[in-house]
Amino acid sequence: MRSETFTVRTGDRARVHDLTRQCAEFVGAERDGLLNIFVPHATAGLAIIETGADSDDDLLAALEVLLPRDARWRHSHGSPGHGRDHVLPALVAPSLTVPVLGGRLQLGTWQSICLVDTNIDNGEREVRLSFLAGD
Amino acid sequence: MRSETFTVRTGDRARVHDLTRQCAEFVGAERDGLLNIFVPHATAGLAIIETGADSDDDLLAALEVLLPRDARWRHSHGSPGHGRDHVLPALVAPSLTVPVLGGRLQLGTWQSICLVDTNIDNGEREVRLSFLAGD
Amino acid sequence: MRSETFTVRTGDRARVHDLTRQCAEFVGAERDGLLNIFVPHATAGLAIIETGADSDDDLLAALEVLLPRDARWRHSHGSPGHGRDHVLPALVAPSLTVPVLGGRLQLGTWQSICLVDTNIDNGEREVRLSFLAGD
DSSP states (O other): OEEEEEEEEOTTSOEEEEOHHHHHHHHTTOOSEEEEEEOOOTTOEEEEEOOSSSHHHHHHHHHHHHSOSSTTOSOOOSSTTTHHHHHHHHHSOSEEEEEEETTEEOOOTTOEEEEEEOOSSOOEEEEEEEEEEOO | OEEEEEEEEOTTSOEEEEOHHHHHHHHTTOOSEEEEEEOOOTTOEEEEEOOSSSHHHHHHHHHHHHSOSSTTOSOOOSSTTTHHHHHHHHHSOSEEEEEEETTEEOOOTTOEEEEEEOOSSOOEEEEEEEEEEOO | OEEEEEEEEOTTSOEEEEOHHHHHHHHTTOOSEEEEEEOOOTTOEEEEEOOSSSHHHHHHHHHHHHSOSSTTOSOOOSSTTTHHHHHHHHHSOSEEEEEEETTEEOOOTTOEEEEEEOOSSOOEEEEEEEEEEOO
8 A cells, every 4th residue: 555645734724725636646657446535633624525616615614603613612722612623523534535547536527635624723734645556 | 446337316306315235236246345435426425324214304404404505605506505515525425435245235234325415406426336355 | 354343332321432442453463554444333423533632522512513312303213312313424424444554543643533422222332343455
């Protein structure tokens, strides 16, 4: 299994960061198999959504409603409301698997692999890509 | 890795569509390994739930509350409220992995592999099954 | 593929149960590959979150808000409101994949692999671990 990490700068606000290019390059020289994308952080997740047509902002807005950045959370380290970022990975998991055929991600036309990072206290995130060959 | 796609007709209303039979048949001649189910669409997801006992309708009703089909969404193509369908895959991911032993899905008694399609503008969906052998 | 199950006693209230130790031991003698964790139950899920800093209780509290244990559910077997437990796996999926290198789970410092069991009618749960080697 080939496995590598890279770093994403996410800055100090909630972000949906498109990782598709890096994923596509990582598997470009492979044949068939499964690509696992994994984020080794307790306050970020991964999602396959459309980017560039406002759905990334819609996702962040929906998460503000579903997991409000307010005083309800018992985990109270970091910025006010940061406890919600620790619940995020239960709903937007930090692990995703995508099939690869002939070195190409089998994504649909409108799908992008995205890091979902609502944590505003950590401006840098690591992503691990692992390819398990099936031939 | 063996990989195939098939088409599901989902019609013009939100649907939970049971894919278990197709998945079971796909791995029936295999031995041990992992089955990946993947939906190459930006407005659908996959879930393992019980079917045939109203939980599929409960899921659709819960999603109507969590992601209302209203005017809040910035993504505003398609039917009114369709932006919510683009957020769905972040919560109900389009990729699932199920262990297989001796050609049998290792599902529990009450588990079914389901396509969750809230998109009423697209009546046909593609599903990709990929089996990565582990022996 | 090596695959085993073990049983977790979850008692009669909603629980987040840390499975990281069992997962780490399961892959300890392996080299590189993917660990799949799978729960063969229709009313439980798996999450990678921080434990021991109140985020597990925050998760259960958030799920009480997102999927209330009330009379709205059409699936009405079991304890009052139990229908919500059947929707849970669509949001907190019962399957997770974690990369392993040199026999070590590639989790981040604050990540734990957890069983999320909101079902108060079933005090015992099975977990399946499967390792697919990549070398």
